[in-house]
Amino acid sequence: MNKLSLLGIGCMLLLLFSCGSKNETCELDSDILSQDLDVEVVRLEQEFFEAETQEDFQYLLEKYPEFTKIYLQAYLYNSMDSLTMDLLQIHHDSAMQVLNDSVQLVFQDFTDVKEELENAFKYIRHYFPDFQVPKVYTFVSGFNSDLVVTEEIIVIGLDYFLPASHSFQPELPRYMAERYEKAYIVPMIVTAISSRYNQTDPRDNTLLAEMIYYGKSYHFTKAVLPCTSDQFIIGYTPDQIAESFANEEYIWAHFVENELLYETNPFEIRKYMGEAPFTDAISTVAPGRLGRWLGWNIVDDYVFNQDVSLPNLMRNSNAEEIFRQSGYRPRPPA
Template sequence: MKSYRFALILFVILISCEKKSKTEKAIEDIPVAIKVERFDKAFFETKPEDLAKLKREYPLFFPSNTEDAVWIEKMQDPLWRELYQEVERKYSNFEPVRKDFDVLFQHIKYYFPETKTPKIITVIAEMDYNNKVIYADSLVIVSLELYLGKDHKFYQFPEYIKQSFETKQIMPDAVASFASRKIAKVTDKSLLSQMIYFGKELYLKDLLLPEYSDDEKIGYTEEQLLWCQENESYMWRYFIEREMLYDDDAKLKARFVSPAPFSKFYLEIDNETPGRVGAWVGWQIVRSYIKNNDVTLDEMLQLSGKEIFEKSKYKPKK
């Protein structure tokens, strides 16, 4: 009996691997050659007298109402130049990241064939951690000053923010920006709708970043991910018993979905929790929906959170 079970398990694994390999083989055959332009490098290595030429090459980054003196001051400012030197030290060879973008857009083109192959432009901006990567159809703008490593001396941010300032987070951040153009906008403010919206985003990371671990996709540590896995049923019971799912109190998004040092159950365990546990639960609901329904990816991305939840047959793991 034991040998039979082992053989059956092995057969299931082999079938799963074969199915995956066929999909990945098809993805690998999609021609993608991403081009990268290092605007950060061009800017800080341009002489002030050549600024006009740089502005002609990159008009997108030079608002017409900003005087040249502002750009020249930035070029020569010691702190900005030190930041550029740190970025250059980390990314003098950008080829590994460029190859990661090739692989990412092979996956994107497989699931969304109409997608254009964009150009990647790297910049050094104002450390806006809410816009680390911006996907804009034909362009992807990457702010490299926010990927120097979470322990970099320049970062004066809370730990929960800077823990994602790693090179490995560039692709998940790119998918998050891409996803915002594919997922239907939330039409109500209920906690459930917010949870499912970000659950869809994380499910897209499942498809587009199959080699990434779940903690990398959501920006958790391994310990934070484990906490969610071990407390899934507890969190779900908490939401249900307090009738939170269809509650549209804006504070619920801040407590359970938005980036935060921890989630706010208003219990002694709060300091042990990671932020965004609602998004993590929403992810599990979307996964369950996909498993239990015959639906295309595009259709799922347009469905309401309520419909996805009601048809998901979601049951938290105990």
């Protein structure tokens, strides 16, 4: 029998007590939330779809220079006139109009996402006082861009985050498209922000180094969003999380027996780290990116056993040290 084919009673207990309850009973830190911080969210797609002429678009490009420069990449155009003409044609296209109407219906109220972002930014500033709050724009990209995250701005392509049941869907594999829903927006943004604090050793190109990198990213996201379910951080379903924990000993044995931790072949590394519907080298029912999930467990153990603060964790670029000092051992099935 395939080791990853059944959950079993022990796995179901693990799902209830390890994957669910820690989020259900979570409370955010009131001291952190008391910070004076406000996120400005500009519903830019509304202004762009209300524009009627090239002059209207010219006004918007001048009104939002960061968006024009970073997101629209105005420097690639011969002139602003050519950019405004393109925008005029795109936003007067009937299919784009219908897509925008759907977005406005689904995201009529954006206050919950704004509040979640504000709380996340307060947590980031608590750990990293130099963090500067970026301006947040929403947009309808025509499925050209899901998220742009820089230190200056964040642009959310709302059309990517329509419900999975919606008739408009991005051209993504199903296993990836399922992660593009509203609940994933803020975790995806926070994980992207983590990269600016996630120090690495550029000379270390092992599988272990990549595992630790992603482990630090997910640990950062969980620290900033402590009440967010793990499924929205790593993009596994609750069943996949439970199955992975129930088979952690088997997964770890595969890595050890095949001497994978110090593998440097990028094709081998991709089998365990890259986007895929499953980790075929282990099992066709094992979720993809299992190396990232395993790296998260190692980093969690390192932080717990060494009592390391989030800033110190992110500054540590020594993947080998993190692994050795983690004392990591697979959790036996319940």
